[in-house]
Amino acid sequence: xxxxxxxxxxxxxxxxxxxxxxxxxxxxxxxxxxxxxxxxxxxxxxxxxxxxxxxxxxxxxxxxxxxxxxxxxxxxxxxxxxxxxxxxxxxxxxxxxxxxxxxxxxxxxxxxxxxxxxxxxxxxxxxxxxxxxxxxxxxxxxxxxxxxxxxxxxxxxxxxxxxxxxxxxxxxxxxxxxxxxxxxxxxxxxxxxxxxxxxxxxxxxxxxxxxxxxxxxxxxxxxxxxxxxxxxxxxxxxxxxxxxxxxxxxxxxxxxxxxxxxxxxxxxxxxxxxxxxxxxxxxxxxxxxxxxxxxxxxxxxxxxxxxxxxxxxxxxxxxxxxxxxxxxxxxxxxxxxx
Amino acid sequence: xxxxxxxxxxxxxxxxxxxxxxxxxxxxxxxxxxxxxxxxxxxxxxxxxxxxxxxxxxxxxxxxxxxxxxxxxxxxxxxxxxxxxxxxxxxxxxxxxxxxxxxxxxxxxxxxxxxxxxxxxxxxxxxxxxxxxxxxxxxxxxxxxxxxxxxxxxxxxxxxxxxxxxxxxxxxxxxxxxxxxxxxxxxxxxxxxxxxxxxxxxxxxxxxxxxxxxxxxxxxxxxxxxxxxxxxxxxxxxxxxxxxxxxxxxxxxxxxxxxxxxxxxxxxxxxxxxxxxxxxxxxxxxxxxxxxxxxxxxxxxxxxxxxxxxxxxxxxxxxxxxxxxxxxx
Numbered sequence: 001x002x003x004x005x006x007x008x009x010x011x012x013x014x015x016x017x018x019x020x021x022x023x024x025x026x027x028x029x030x031x032x033x034x035x036x037x038x039x040x041x042x043x044x045x046x047x048x049x050x051x052x053x054x055x056x057x058x059x060x061x062x063x064x065x066x067x068x069x070x071x072x073x074x075x076x077x078x079x080x081x082x083x084x085x086x087x088x089x090x091x092x093x094x095x096x097x098x099x100x101x102x103x104x105x106x107x108x109x110x111x112x113x114x115x116x117x118x119x120x121x122x123x124x125x126x127x128x129x130x131x132x133x134x135x136x137x138x139x140x141x142x143x144x145x146x147x148x149x150x151x152x153x154x155x156x157x158x159x160x161x162x163x164x165x166x167x168x169x170x171x172x173x174x175x176x177x178x179x180x181x182x183x184x185x186x187x188x189x190x191x192x193x194x195x196x197x198x199x200x201x202x203x204x205x206x207x208x209x210x211x212x213x214x215x216x217x218x219x220x221x222x223x224x225x226x227x228x229x230x231x232x233x234x235x236x237x238x239x240x241x242x243x244x245x246x247x248x249x250x251x252x253x254x255x256x257x258x259x260x261x262x263x264x265x266x267x268x269x270x271x272x273x274x275x276x277x278x279x280x281x282x283x284x285x286x287x288x289x290x291x292x293x294x295x296x297x298x299x300x301x302x303x304x305x306x307x308x309x310x311x312x313x314x315x316x317x318x319x320x321x322x323x324x325x326x327x328x329x330x331x332x333x334x335x336x337x338x
Numbered sequence: 339x340x341x342x343x344x345x346x347x348x349x350x351x352x353x354x355x356x357x358x359x360x361x362x363x364x365x366x367x368x369x370x371x372x373x374x375x376x377x378x379x380x381x382x383x384x385x386x387x388x389x390x391x392x393x394x395x396x397x398x399x400x401x402x403x404x405x406x407x408x409x410x411x412x413x414x415x416x417x418x419x420x421x422x423x424x425x426x427x428x429x430x431x432x433x434x435x436x437x438x439x440x441x442x443x444x445x446x447x448x449x450x451x452x453x454x455x456x457x458x459x460x461x462x463x464x465x466x467x468x469x470x471x472x473x474x475x476x477x478x479x480x481x482x483x484x485x486x487x488x489x490x491x492x493x494x495x496x497x498x499x500x501x502x503x504x505x506x507x508x509x510x511x512x513x514x515x516x517x518x519x520x521x522x523x524x525x526x527x528x529x530x531x532x533x534x535x536x537x538x539x540x541x542x543x544x545x546x547x548x549x550x551x552x553x554x555x556x557x558x559x560x561x562x563x564x565x566x567x568x569x570x571x572x573x574x575x576x577x578x579x580x581x582x583x584x585x586x587x588x589x590x591x592x593x594x595x596x597x598x599x600x601x602x603x604x605x606x607x608x609x610x611x612x613x614x615x616x617x618x619x620x621x622x623x624x625x626x627x628x629x630x631x632x633x634x635x636x637x638x639x640x641x642x643x644x645x646x647x648x649x650x651x652x653x654x655x656x657x658x659x660x661x662x663x664x665x666x667x
Contacts, residue, residue, distance in 0.1 A: 030615045031459075048463060051613060052550065061550065062580045132480070134463045135371060201479045203371070203466055232377040232403065234557040238613050241552045250579055265580030268552075272570060322554050322611035323398065324374035 001188060002164040002180035009162050012178055013038055013090065019177070020086040020124070023057070025050050035089065044091065048134050049316060053096050053244030054089055058119045059103060061241070062265045065115070065251070069259040080261070084118045088174070090126040094149030095139040095312040097127045099244035101150075102312065105305045106247050124170050127151035129195060136315030138204035138328060144312060147195035156191045163188045204313075204328060211335030214303030220295065225333050230290035232323050237268035239317040239326070240293070245310050248274070269293050294330045342446055342513045344392040347418060350444060350512065351390065352383050354416050360442050361413025364400050366391045372468040373454045379407060379415070392418075393470040394489050397451035397497075399605050401426035402560040408440040415441050420448040421516060422500070424507040425603035425639030426560035431507075432642050433601070435563050445508035447516060450489065450497035457492050461485040496606030496619065499523035506640055523604065526617075527624050546588050548614040551580060555591075555608035555618050561598040595621040600629060600646030603639040632656045 004012055016022050022038040025045040033045035035054060067078040100120075107116035127149035130137070139146055148154070152171030156163040164180055165188075166172040199205060212220070240246040250267040253260045267274055269292045275282060283289050301310030311327055318326045351363045367378035368389045375393075377400055380386045401423050407415055419427055424445065431438055452474065458465070461476040469475045473486040501523055503516025530538055556562045556569075568574045569590060581587035595602075604626060608618040629636055633647035633656065 032615060132463060135465045135479070198479065201466075202464075203479075228378075231379060234554065236554040236557040236611075237550075237552040238554045238611075241550045242613055252579070263580075267579065271553075271579075272566070273572065276572075318370060318374075320613040322558050324369040324376045326370065328370050329376075 001183050001185050002175060002178075003161050003183045003187075004164070004178075004180050006157070006160050006162055012162075012180070014040065015178055016088050016090070016174070020088050022088045022090060023054075024089075025091045038090075048130065048132060048137075049093070049314060049319075051316075051320075052242060053099065053314065053316065054092050054125075055096075055099060055103065055244050055246075057087070057089055057123060058100065058116055059107070059247065059249075062263060063115065065262045065264055067256075067259055067261050081115070081118075084122045086122050086124075088124045088126060090128075090155075092125050092127045092149070092151055093130055093314065094127060094144050094146045095137075095314040096244045097125055097150040098139070098142075098144050098312045099314070100125065102245040102301070102305075102308065102310055103247055105308065124153070124174055125151035126153040126155055126171075128155045128157065129191065131157060131191075131195060131198075133198060133202060134315060134319075135203050136318040137199075137202055137313060138207050138315065139313035140199060140202075140205060141207045141209050141313050141331075142309045142311060146199060147192040156188050158187055158191050161187065163191075207328060207331060208335065209298075209309060209331070212298035212302070212309070212331065213307060214299065216299050217295070217303070220299060220334060221291070223334055226287055226291045229325065229330055229333060230287045233270070233286050233290050233325060234322060235270050235272065235286050235289065236322065237266075237270050238320050238322060240268035240270060241266060242316040242320050244314055244316070245297070245312060269296070294327060297327065298331070341449060342392070344390070346512060347392045347444075347446065348386055348390050351380070351386050351416060351418075354442065355381075355383060355386075359414065360416040362407075362411060363390075363416040364403060364407060365416075365418055366396045366398070371465065373457070373465065377403060392446070394452045394474060395454070395470070396420075397494055397610060399423045399426055399558075399560060399607050401430055402558070402563065404436045404441055405430065405563050408436045411440060414439075417441055417443050418446050419443050419505065419508065420446055421502050421505050422448070422603070422605050424505045425502070425637070426605050427507050427639070428642045429601055429603050429639035430560060430563070432639070432644065433563070443508045443510075445505035445511040445515075447503065447513040450493040450500060452489050452492045453494045457487060460487055460492070494606075494610065495617075496609065499525070501604060501637075507642070523623060524627050526620055527627050530620060530624065542588065543584065545616045546591055547584060548616055549581075549587055549591070550614060551578075551587075551590070552613060554611045554613065555616075556594060558607045558611045559594075559598065560603070560605060560607070561601045562594070591618065591621060595625060598622060599625040600636070600648040601638050602626065603637070632661055 013022060017038050023035045024038050025033045026036040026042050027045045028034050033047040033050045035050055064080055067080050069076045107113040129149055130146040133146060150167060152168045153175060154165045154167060164175055166175045248267045248269060249264045251264045253262050270289050283292055297310035302308055318328060354360045363380040365380055366375040368391050369376050373395050375391050375396055377398055400417060404417060430436060457476060462478050462480060464479040465476060466479050467477040474489055476485045499521050500519055501521040502518045504518050505511060568576060569578045571577055578586060578590060602622040604623060606619050612618060629647050636647050638646060
């Protein structure tokens with residue numbers, strides 16, 4: 001365990017930024033927290049959640065995969081990737097850090113997604129424990145400890161000090177360069193207790209995931225409640241695009257007029273052309289699309305990933321859905337622990 | 339003006355259901371927290387009594403739901419409409435998007451709806467309870483103190499420039515009728531017009547660069563009722579799930595604004611639902627202001643069947659060259 005004073009934090013961040021691009025949550029002019037490239041004088045946001053999750057750093061909304069030209073019977077392929085630079089993301093929450101594990105299980109298993117893997121290899125994640133969770137938080141439901149966040153380095157902020165702990169080799173290498181003071185764990189343990197006391201008071205503290213998980217498909221798939229739950233769903237992509245774990249994408253070709261650029265972009269299971277194939281679309285109504293999103297997070301994903309849920313309880317969809325329908329209402333309705 | 343309470347709406351809904359006037363009720367259902375509501379169709383008295391909500395957070399405009407919900411509805415649907423919702427209601431009728439005979443519209447007076455983000459700026463995060471009465475009383479898990487807020491201080495942006503308290507469509511009205519207001523809604527447009535072209539370009543470049551193409555603005559919009567949007571149609575040639583560059587990003591919003599020009603009633607739902615807080619309504623409002631200037635004042639949805647300026651040729655119409663020059667002297 002290492003520490004520095006709160007006043008020294010900005011100097012430490014400057015040191016990190018000397019060797020890598022550093023991104024921190026800062027308020028934009030609408031007062032919303034967004035990950036922003038660090039520069040001297042930038043103020044860290046006091047807000048809990050960024051509007052978009054840090055998933056973009058590894059799985060950007062839009063990315064060019066390759067370019068090609070067709071001349072006669074020849075196809076000329078060009079790898080248009082630029083070399084990935086080292087970068088550090090500071091201020092990631094426990095839930096968002098856990099979300100990287102959800103994404104890793106998809107992109108880093110055979111066949112490995114080299115675009116994602118390259119970014120993961122070059123990125124260092126510094127998490128910060130949640131001193132002030134929101135009413136929309138429910139990471140506890142999925143066994144995530146907001147007082148003890150993951151990532152390469154975990155950080156706790158107390159009134160006057162900032163504590164640093166490395167969790168990986170990457171994290172240890174970075175901390176070694178920062179000139180932090182070595183210290184005991186008492187202050188951090190006290191802070192964890194404080195956070196746990198707050199977590200127990202959250203309105204969603206008692207939400208349980210017991211009714212969901214692998215093997216529940218037949219039990220849940222035909223439940224009549226899906227119809228009423230989805231009846232006012234607009235079919236927009238807000239929940240999927242603010243979600244830290246949604247990982248579906250589409251691959252498309254863009255005709256530049258001078259060859260083709262093949263790109264991938266986030267897709268949303270809420271959209272009418274999602275997974276549309278030659279034969280048509282497997283999910284024709286919004287009920288089916290809506291069910292797919294929640295069954296994927298709560299049943300199919302854990303079934304294929306040793307029980308790990310595809311939701312981390314960050315609460316972004318609770319805050320942003322235009323009609324205020326969300327995974328918590330789905331769980332309470334289908335899981336019977338309202 | 340006396341605020342209409344939830345009990346009045348519940349009583350109305352239950353009596354119309356029980357006497358067979360309507361078969362279902364389109365209304366606001368209790369959400370996960372006291373400050374959120376979910377649009378829902380109620381068919382059951384007990385369900386209405388337990389879960390129907392009417393409070394300072396019922397901003398959602400339900401008119402568009404009538405397009406789909408009236409198709410297979412048994413009996414009439416009771417729709418509660420705030421004044422601004424009635425303009426969308428009329429506009430949809432003008433476009434023949436639903437059958438008027440299938441709806442029983444009840445007008446509800448509105449004193450403006452509130453914005454939870456503004457409440458959180460005052461009361462803080464971690465809300466455990468909100469009660470709407472004369473004041474909005476907010477409790478949080480971080481304080482024992484109940485913060486009391488005047489709804490007037492935390493109104494949604496669009497309600498601060500409300501254009502009308504008058505219902506332009508209903509079968510029955512609860513409470514007193516209001517007036518069309520002298521609104522300040524074009525002040526924000528005037529600010530944009532006062533910018534230099536470069537400043538204005540930079541303004542929109544910055545705002546629209548935040549777009550994540552979730553399509554919430556389009557999908558909530560009561561003027562966007564195409565069965566398949568051109569941007570979702572693979573055969574249209576402009577299908578566009580993600581913008582290839584910032585030019586395309588702007589094109590989506592500008593084309594959408596053109597498509598709803600003359601049909602947009604300025605209900606403000608687009609800006610309300612935008613997860614990135616882009617002031618999308620300003621594009622539409624600029625068009626409304628220009629049409630007012632070029633063709634005379636016109637309010638979409640003010641009456642059923644009116645011809646919008648852009649689809650109504652008259653010999654007095656302004657010449658395109660004059661439009662380009664910014665209007666007649």
